[in-house]
Amino acid sequence: MDTGKTELTAEAQVAKIFEWRRGFNTIHLIDVGVRLDLFRTLREAAPLSARDLAERLGLVARYVATWCLTAYGQGILDAEADGRYRLAPFFDNILGDSRHPRYLGGYVRLGTGVAAADFDRCPEAFKSGAVYPFQGRGTEFARAIALSTQGLQVAAARKILPGLDGLDAQLRAAGTVLEIGCGTGALLVQLAKAYETARLVGVDIDAESIEAARADIGAAGFGKRIDLRLGQVSDVVAEGSVDCAVMIEVLHEIAQEIRPAVVAQVARALKPGGWFVVVDETYPETLEEARQPEYRFPLQTGFEELLWGNVIPTRSEQERLVRDAGFSGEVRRDIIGEGFTVLAVRR
Numbered sequence: 001m002d003t004g005k006t007e008l009t010a011e012a013q014v015a016k017i018f019e020w021r022r023g024f025n026t027i028h029l030i031d032v033g034v035r036l037d038l039f040r041t042l043r044e045a046a047p048l049s050a051r052d053l054a055e056r057l058g059l060v061a062r063y064v065a066t067w068c069l070t071a072y073g074q075g076i077l078d079a080e081a082d083g084r085y086r087l088a089p090f091f092d093n094i095l096g097d098s099r100h101p102r103y104l105g106g107y108v109r110l111g112t113g114v115a116a117a118d119f120d121r122c123p124e125a126f127k128s129g130a131v132y133p134f135q136g137r138g139t140e141f142a143r144a145i146a147l148s149t150q151g152l153q154v155a156a157a158r159k160i161l162p163g164l165d166g167l168d169a170q171l172r173a174a175g176t177v178l179e180i181g182c183g184t185g186a187l188l189v190q191l192a193k194a195y196e197t198a199r200l201v202g203v204d205i206d207a208e209s210i211e212a213a214r215a216d217i218g219a220a221g222f223g224k225r226i227d228l229r230l231g232q233v234s235d236v237v238a239e240g241s242v243d244c245a246v247m248i249e250v251l252h253e254i255a256q257e258i259r260p261a262v263v264a265q266v267a268r269a270l271k272p273g274g275w276f277v278v279v280d281e282t283y284p285e286t287l288e289e290a291r292q293p294e295y296r297f298p299l300q301t302g303f304e305e306l307l308w309g310n311v312i313p314t315r316s317e318q319e320r321l322v323r324d325a326g327f328s329g330e331v332r333r334d335i336i337g338e339g340f341t342v343l344a345v346r347r
Contacts, residue, residue, distance in 0.1 A: 026074050030095065031112040032067060033076075034105040039087065042077070043096030047084035098147070101154035106147030111304070114144060118307045131309040134253055135205065139184075139212040146186040149249050152279050152340065156248060157190035160342055164275050167244055171198040175243040178203065178269060180233060180262070181250030185213035185226065192222040200226045201242065203233055233265040240268075244275045251280045251321075252305075252312040259313075260324055267325040270347040276327065278343040279336075283312035297339030318343060 033039045041056055042048060048056070050065035057064075068085050071077040076095070077085045093100040118132060125131075134145075146153075161177070162168040171177065174197045179187055182202030191200055200222075204210050210230045217226050229236040245266045254262050266276055281298035284290040290299065302312045313321070319331055322345050329346040336342055 022074075026076075027108055028112060029067065029070055029074070030076070030105070030108045033071070033095065034109055038064070038067065039091070039096040039105070042085065042087050043092045046086035047080045048086075049082075049084050053085070101151045103147075103150065106144060106150065110144050110148040114141065115304045118304075121307055125307050130307070132307050133309050136208070139208050142184050142206070142209045142212050143216075145249075146184040150186060151337070152248055153187040153190050155336065156187060156246060156277070156279060157194045160277060160279070160344075161191075161244060161246070161275075162194075164244075164277070164344055166273075167275055170243045171195045173197070174199060176201065176241065178233075178237060178242040178245045178266075180245060180247050180266060181253065182213060182228065183209045185217045185228065187246065187248055188213075188226045189217060189220045189222060192220075192225050201237065202226060202228045203236055204228075204230065205232065233262065233269055237265075237269045240271050242269050242274060243271055244277065245270055246277045246279075248279045251278050251318075252301075253308070253310050255309070256311055259317075259321055263321045263325040267327060267347060272347055274347045276322065276343075276345050276347065278318070279340055280318075280343075281312045281339060282318065282341040283314045285314045285316060294335055294339050297337075 036059065037057060038053065041053060045056065050068040051061045053059075053068065054061040054064035068077060072079055072085065075088055076091060078088045079085050087096055090102075093102050094104050097103055098105060121130070121132065161171070167175070171191075172195060176199040177188075177191055177195075179200075179202045182188060182204050183206075185202055188200050188202050191198060202210075202213060204213070207230055210228055213228050214223070217223055217228070247266075251259070263276075270276060281301050282295075283298050283302060284292070284295040289295050298312055302310075315333075318341075322331060322343070327345045327347060332342075332344040334342045
């Protein structure tokens with residue numbers, strides 16, 4: 001009987017391994033291109049021969065030629081008839097412009113610069129249960145996290161928050177946004193650009209992140225408009241004082257045993273009718289879900305951040321958290337990007 005399924009073969013399984021191995025090499029090729037400014041230079045001056053590219057950056061021509069030809073083979077670069085290279089379509093922004101919302105060079109660097117070291121620790125950690133948490137890794141780590149999620153920050157400031165009922169008008173009338181787990185303050189900067197009169201408050205429990213945020217926000221010219229506070233929400237934010245509370249890639253980083261208390265603190269800080277917005281991953285609850293496309297990225301993140309002590313919540317846990325905190329309105333749920341969940345609920 002014909003089931004319509006292609007028969008699985010050993011050769012097909014072997015091909016998967018080679019495909020994944022090529023992906024591993026390609027990620028490191030991109031890492032080299034980011035760290036050595038190859039992408040930025042091609043964005044600004046292409047088309048360039050490999051030799052010209054090497055000369056501009058003071059690099060070894062043979063190495064750059066191999067990098068270019070490999071990147072061309074992978075479709076990251078295109079080439080003119082005379083062999084000069086340029087970035088393939090859209091990679092000028094995705095890999096060549098760190099200011100662009102679609103830039104993913106930071107996400108690649110997070111993998112090669114941070115996750116790779118954690119993966120090296122995995123065999124021993126699997127035996128000992130050791131955890132290497134987010135906090136205490138230093139300001140460069142905090143900035144790497146911020147750069148890897150900047151597309152979400154831009155989306156939150158320009159699309160997600162303005163799309164919520166009544167919130168855009170409130171923020172333009174000096175309403176208040178609270179960011180929980182503000183890190184280096186990148187979202188707050190985006191909100192300051194979008195809303196000139198809004199009151200912006202960032203809270204984090206990591207002193208190094210707050211220190212980096214003060215420096216970055218000051219450099220952006222918003223030091224007087226953004227209020228940064230170190231500590232727990234309940235200790236540093238008054239009850240019923242904010243119109244919107246936001247978590248960007250933070251919920252899954254909060255230890256499971258204290259998540260209910262933190263979400264309850266957020267509910268307490270909101271005014272009646274205020275919005276609570278969460279952008280995070282949603283972990284599969286069943287084997288069937290684990291092979292659905294929208295769960296690929298959450299599964300990847302769950303393994304990548306395993307040694308950080310992070311546990312990604314399932315849909316049931318997300319909704320239980322907001323209900324137990326006293327949110328009784330409709331829980332809006334959308335999927336954006338490669339598998340990020342956007343939750344929005346009113347107080």
